[in-house]
Amino acid sequence: MNIYIDNKSGVPIYDQIYTQIKAAIVSGGLPTDSALPSIRGLAHDLRISVITTKRAYDELEREGFIYTVAGKGCFVAERSLELLREENLRAMEAHISELVRLAAVCGLTEDDIIGMIRNETEGTL
Numbered sequence: 001m002n003i004y005i006d007n008k009s010g011v012p013i014y015d016q017i018y019t020q021i022k023a024a025i026v027s028g029g030l031p032t033d034s035a036l037p038s039i040r041g042l043a044h045d046l047r048i049s050v051i052t053t054k055r056a057y058d059e060l061e062r063e064g065f066i067y068t069v070a071g072k073g074c075f076v077a078e079r080s081l082e083l084l085r086e087e088n089l090r091a092m093e094a095h096i097s098e099l100v101r102l103a104a105v106c107g108l109t110e111d112d113i114i115g116m117i118r119n120e121t122e123g124t125l
Helices: 013-026 039-046 050-062 081-106 110-121
Strands: 066-069 073-076
Touching (some): 013 050
């Protein structure tokens, strides 16, 4: 798994790690029960503090995305379809909020937005 850290982004490093691993899990790129890099190994590879990596893993575990087996490491937790659906719905809501904001800036109407969505989804849904 490749994790990229952008020191210029202003986003905390632990959050960048958390977000990238979570996205890989939600998208199915990391299947259930697959092993994650060790906390120390990832910290070494990224040249960051073990504490920073541990914070990202702790957050993922707290939210149920990974689980830890003592002496073995961290693994991708089994996610129910309902939890994955909920996660995707939250992401969609965030995109819709941004769409509405941009539409207002451009002076678009609700009908304009609906038309754009219909054009985009034509033949795909």
